[in-house]
Amino acid sequence: MINRIYRYREFLKTNVKKDIRGKYKGSFLGVLWSFINPLLMALVYAIVFPFILKNSQSNYVTFIVIGILPWTFLTTVIQQGTFCIIANGGIIKKVYFPREILPISVATSGLVNFFIALPIIILFCVFSGLGLSWYALLFPLIALTQYILLLGIIFISSAINVYIRDVEYIIQFMVNMLFYGTPVLYSATLFPAKYRWILNLNPMTTLINSYRDIFYYQKFPDFTMLGIVFACSALLLFIGINVFKKLERRFAEEV
Amino acid sequence: MSKDNNIAIKVDNVTKSFKVFYDKPSTLKERLVFWNKKKVDERVVLKNINVDINKGETVALIGTNGSGKSTLLKLMTQIIYPTKGKIKTWGKLTSLLELGAGFHPDFTGRENIYFNASIFGLTRKEINERLDQIIEFSELGELIDNPVRTYSSGQYMRLAFSVAINVNAEILLIDEILAVGDQHFQDKCFAKLHELKDSGKTIVIVSHSMESIKNLCDRAIWIYEGEVREDGKVNDVVKDYIKVCG
Incomplete structure (x- = not known):
């Protein structure tokens, strides 16, 4: 499989490019929107939430920005990814190519967008007075773990969505719900220690905690938890690829 | 790679059938509600096709609309997969x-x-x-x-x-x-x-353009209602085809 995908690497590359550039074609600000969107979201939360939630967090805006960007990475990849086979029905019916390329390119363009948005985090860290530490160099490692996790999810969701279109809406609801079950707007320590394990069942908790550790608290992330999440994500990816392989045989007839 | 080094495409006893849903359940609700009264017909589009295409050959597939020739072509491309049988190709393929x-x-x-x-x-x-x-x-x-x-x-x-x-x-x-x-x-x-x-x-x-086929191809395969009716020299097959369907 890796061999086949390698042969079609140019297709993967142009697909990613098309995703990133094509999305904003015709808009004045172009790629800048991938900065502005999460930034505006973060600002809205930063203005609204201190009124509702009593939070003791200093530098709350920076705190939120570090959480929002990985979360945007997740939502865009899952939304586009679940839909990606159906969206490309036209070429699936007409041309042979390794179908795996489609979810892979969605996840990869999400990852590239995430890296493009990284300067926002850095700017916030620097200008809020938190500064930047060497721990920030661990960023690619955490981002890669998230990439593998998302890839595993969309391999499964995109393939099933071809047969049962409800998956799209179920997933959308789950993502919306999960937003509140992930410490994006609040700190995980707000949860009573007794119930924190529930929060930890969510892999995004560990990932966002890790991003916060390296940027906000400037310390090593919890490598045990990160390792567990990495292992689970890799397992999920393995399962996802196999589910996808089973289901892809009738894609051209079903989309 | 294979003992048949001369062969470019090997279609081995291939049958392809499509499921025809009268009300295709594409949402979960429909699947749950109508799970027991699904009306499915199996339409067999290709029946036991055996064709070997040698390297360097130029082959035309002819037949009336709906005879299954496009389906056969799609199977060769690996866009769809056969219900039964096997298709193998040797060499870089473009459709x-x-x-x-x-x-x-x-x-x-x-x-x-x-x-x-x-x-x-x-x-x-x-x-x-x-x-x-x-x-x-x-x-x-x-x-x-x-x-x-x-x-x-x-x-x-x-x-x-x-x-x-x-x-x-x-x-x-x-x-x-x-x-x-x-x-x-x-x-x-x-x-x-x-x-x-x-x-x-x-x-x-x-193609349906017999003139261009005769001009370009050496061999023609006439597909009739999902089966190979005639396979041979392009001029002979086209002549018979026109006699019956022309």
Whole structure:
């Protein structure tokens, strides 16, 4: 499989490019929107939430920005990814190519967008007075773990969505719900220690905690938890690829 | 790779049937509510097809509408998979089932050459090597740097055909797409196909134009209601076909 995908690497590359550039074609600000969107979201939360939630967090805006960007990475990849086979029905019916390329390119363009948005985090860290530490160099490692996790999810969701279109809406609801079950707007320590394990069942908790550790608290992330999440994500990816392989045989007839 | 070194495509006892749903349940609710009264018919499109296509052969698939020839072509491309039996191919394969797959209307002709050719599995280097050839063949000239949405439908097809024909595959599968552009461009396409044929490529073509088939192909396979009715020299098969269906 890796061999086949390698042969079609140019297709993967142009697909990613098309995703990133094509999305904003015709808009004045172009790629800048991938900065502005999460930034505006973060600002809205930063203005609204201190009124509702009593939070003791200093530098709350920076705190939120570090959480929002990985979360945007997740939502865009899952939304586009679940839909990606159906969206490309036209070429699936007409041309042979390794179908795996489609979810892979969605996840990869999400990852590239995430890296493009990284300067926002850095700017916030620097200008809020938190500064930047060497721990920030661990960023690619955490981002890669998230990439593998998302890839595993969309391999499964995109393939099933071809047969049962409800998956799209179920997933959308789950993502919306999960937003509140992930410490994006609040700190995980707000949860009573007794119930924190529930929060930890969510892999995004560990990932966002890790991003916060390296940027906000400037310390090593919890490598045990990160390792567990990495292992689970890799397992999920393995399962996802196999589910996808089973289901892809009738894609051209079903989309 | 195989003991049949001479064979480009081996269709081994292939049966393909499609499920025909009268009310296709595509949502969960429908699946749950109607789970026991699903009305499914199996329509067998191809029955026990056995065809070997040798390297360097130019083969036409003929038959009336709905006889299953396009399905057979799609099976060879691996877009769909057989219900029973096996299909194997040896060599790089390109299908021209549809022109302009993956064209993005907002990008220029030149950018779309990259998109389209990459779907066929070409690397950037290979595309760069062929770029001039493709642009020249399409006769689009300076238009190549305009967005594809500004093209006329003829220009669009010309560009798409130029990419597909220059991919340089060993096996070419072509489905009714030779009605491209004006007379001049059609002649050019046929000349190109002859050139590919002479250079030893394997070509399988589906067409209703008996004249062009007789002109281009050596062998014809007549598919009738999902089965091979006749397989042989192009002139004989076409003659019988016209007698029955013409």
